[in-house]
Amino acid sequence: MSDRNLLLLLSGLACLAMFGFMTLGVRAPWGFVLPFRGEKLVALILVALAVSTSTVLFQTISFNRILTPAVMGFDALYLLLLTLAVYGLGGIGFTALSPVAVFAITSGVLVLAALALFGTLLGQARADLLRMILTGIIFGVLFRSITAFLQRMIDPNEFAVIQVNAFARFNTIETDILILAAPITLVALMLSWRMRRRLDVISLGPATATSLGERPKQGQMQALALTAVLVSVSTAFVGPVVFLGLLVVSLAHAIRPTPYHAVLLPVAGLISVITLVGGQAVLERVLGLNTPLSVVIDLIGGCVFLILVLKGTRT
Amino acid sequence: MIKVEGVTYQIVRQEILSDVSVNIPKGGVTALIGPNGAGKSTLLSLIARLMPLQTGTIHVDGQAIGQTPSDTLARSLAILPQASDIAPRLTVAQLVRFGRYPHSKGRPTPACLEKVEEAMMRFDLGALQDRMIDTLSGGQRQRALIAMSYAQDTDYLLLDEPLNNLDIAAARHLMKLLQTMARAEGKTILIVLHDINYAGAYADRIVAMRKGRIMAEGPPQSVISTQALAEIFDTDAHVVLQDGRPLVMV
Numbered sequence: 001m002s003d004r005n006l007l008l009l010l011s012g013l014a015c016l017a018m019f020g021f022m023t024l025g026v027r028a029p030w031g032f033v034l035p036f037r038g039e040k041l042v043a044l045i046l047v048a049l050a051v052s053t054s055t056v057l058f059q060t061i062s063f064n065r066i067l068t069p070a071v072m073g074f075d076a077l078y079l080l081l082l083t084l085a086v087y088g089l090g091g092i093g094f095t096a097l098s099p100v101a102v103f104a105i106t107s108g109v110l111v112l113a114a115l116a117l118f119g120t121l122l123g124q125a126r127a128d129l130l131r132m133i134l135t136g137i138i139f140g141v142l143f144r145s146i147t148a149f150l151q152r153m154i155d156p157n158e159f160a161v162i163q164v165n166a167f168a169r170f171n172t173i174e175t176d177i178l179i180l181a182a183p184i185t186l187v188a189l190m191l192s193w194r195m196r197r198r199l200d201v202i203s204l205g206p207a208t209a210t211s212l213g214e215r216p217k218q219g220q221m222q223a224l225a226l227t228a229v230l231v232s233v234s235t236a237f238v239g240p241v242v243f244l245g246l247l248v249v250s251l252a253h254a255i256r257p258t259p260y261h262a263v264l265l266p267v268a269g270l271i272s273v274i275t276l277v278g279g280q281a282v283l284e285r286v287l288g289l290n291t292p293l294s295v296v297i298d299l300i301g302g303c304v305f306l307i308l309v310l311k312g313t314r315t
Numbered sequence: 316m317i318k319v320e321g322v323t324y325q326i327v328r329q330e331i332l333s334d335v336s337v338n339i340p341k342g343g344v345t346a347l348i349g350p351n352g353a354g355k356s357t358l359l360s361l362i363a364r365l366m367p368l369q370t371g372t373i374h375v376d377g378q379a380i381g382q383t384p385s386d387t388l389a390r391s392l393a394i395l396p397q398a399s400d401i402a403p404r405l406t407v408a409q410l411v412r413f414g415r416y417p418h419s420k421g422r423p424t425p426a427c428l429e430k431v432e433e434a435m436m437r438f439d440l441g442a443l444q445d446r447m448i449d450t451l452s453g454g455q456r457q458r459a460l461i462a463m464s465y466a467q468d469t470d471y472l473l474l475d476e477p478l479n480n481l482d483i484a485a486a487r488h489l490m491k492l493l494q495t496m497a498r499a500e501g502k503t504i505l506i507v508l509h510d511i512n513y514a515g516a517y518a519d520r521i522v523a524m525r526k527g528r529i530m531a532e533g534p535p536q537s538v539i540s541t542q543a544l545a546e547i548f549d550t551d552a553h554v555v556l557q558d559g560r561p562l563v564m565v
Contacts (some may be wrong), residue, residue: 010317029372196421197416197420197421197422200413200421201421202415203415205396206365207365207394207396208396208413210363210364210365210385210394211363211365211389211392211394211395211396211464211467212389212413212414212416212417213385213386213387213388213389213391213416213417214385214386214416215385250436257404259404259405259409
């Protein structure tokens with residue numbers, strides 16, 4: 001199958017998933033259902049694209065196919081920042097802030113923190129993947145432990161404010177940040193798309209990329225910043241989803257092995273949309289919310305992660 | 316011409332290069348030889364801008380390394396790094412096509428594709444074009460990488476120990492290809508070699524280094540001698556002349 005046909009097929013499936021999400025099990029009048037579900041649909045699509053794109057970017061600049069931003073603790077860092085904000089401001093002060101402001105500030109800080117923490121690591125990633133994995137896992141545990149510690153320190157009422165954010169949730173999406181998050185995501189996705197040919201070259205390794213006239217360090221930092229922005233979007237919308245990115249990008253590599261990001265980015269994005277929107281439609285409307293989608297995704301994604309680790313860390 | 320002037324390079328206060336000045340004239344094969352730790356690879360990496368310059372200047376055809384934009388330099392200078400750690404999930408044809416990136420930025424023109432085709436022919440890769448890089452033998456892989464650099468179509472090509480892990484047939488084949496590129500197309504090839512006999516047999520010029528300094532430079536028969544080997548390598552290997560080329564009795 002040619003790249004074009006594959007993309008058409010995946011787009012068709014994605015449209016089918018969206019159609020199902022919008023129309024299955026409608027009981028209320030359409031005038032209410034369409035805008036209500038429409039907002040959620042837009043948020044889900046943004047999350048799907050943000051997760052797949054950030055994973056592709058991160059895997060390219062770290063030269064591996066096992067690590068994802070989520071595994072490296074990016075979203076744990078986001079939750080830590082959020083918890084720090086609640087701890088510092090108090091629950092009331094925090095809830096008094098508009099969600100848009102909270103999102104803007106936490107995203108901004110996350111980008112800076114990610115560049116500082118992971119930026120230095122990337123230079124050595126190629127030489128030492130194991131060290132990178134270990135560092136990521138330790139960071140993840142560290143962020144989660146500090147978060148848990150702070151959550152014990154604060155008032156139970158304030159804890160409730162964080163708890164909403166601390167679990168993956170696809171049913172109750174915070175659509176009130178859509179106004180800010182949607183344009184940011186679109187800009188980040190567009191910039192990632194414009195980097196696609198540079199990413200192809202960067203994935204050849206720093207020396208070869210330099211020989212071909214690319215500046216790998218600079219490209220890595222840009223991709224890392226984009227990753228941080230995209231992670232903060234998805235975490236703000238639905239909380240931490242650990243294995244979604246790994247799952248959809250591994251599927252994309254399996255369906256279409258390609259060195260070109262011009263193909264990889266849309267294939268992974270569409271698979272992500274199909275998984276998230278289709279999965280949510282089936283679980284929410286057909287199976288009646290018996291199982292949260294995040295559990296299913298993390299179960300399957302976790303298995304994929306194990307398989308990849310057991311197969312070896314070769315890129 | 317590659318003009319290296321007053322280059323000193325330190326890693327954690329250890330001097331790798333001490334005030335190195337050398338000119339590599341345009342055209343021909345120049346071999347960099349010297350014992351382990353002499354600073355050959357460092358010098359090559361500095362010329363190729365893989366590492367930032369600390370002190371001194373390097374000019375390639377008048378373009379200052381560190382000041383000329385990287386993508387401009389990529390049209391006149393290509394490097395084949397040591398132990399190429401290239402992503403294995405590429406076919407040979409895809410790899411060679413990347414060589415055109417400095418010219419086309421990923422949108423190959425018909426002229427680019429022609430150049431790629433020519434590179435594949437030239438390096439005898441036609442039968443291998445759809446093979447994945449990680450399924451190739453060391454020699455085939457090295458050939459594919461050099462084909463990529465050839466497609467990049469630069470006047471200068473730097474190679475860091477390309478003969479590592481190659482058997483004698485593959486090594487000789489590669490050196491002959493490089494020699495032809497230099498002679499027939501006027502390319503300037505700067506190559507780090509461990510085996511002095513390959514340098515003696517195929518290079519037009521030799522630059523010998525030791526402990527971060529240039530010890531000698533010139534045509535092979537003037538640089539390689541029993542006495543020079545004793546000075547540069549601390550070894551008492553005997554050198555004989557065979558058809559006007561120096562040969563080290565190992």
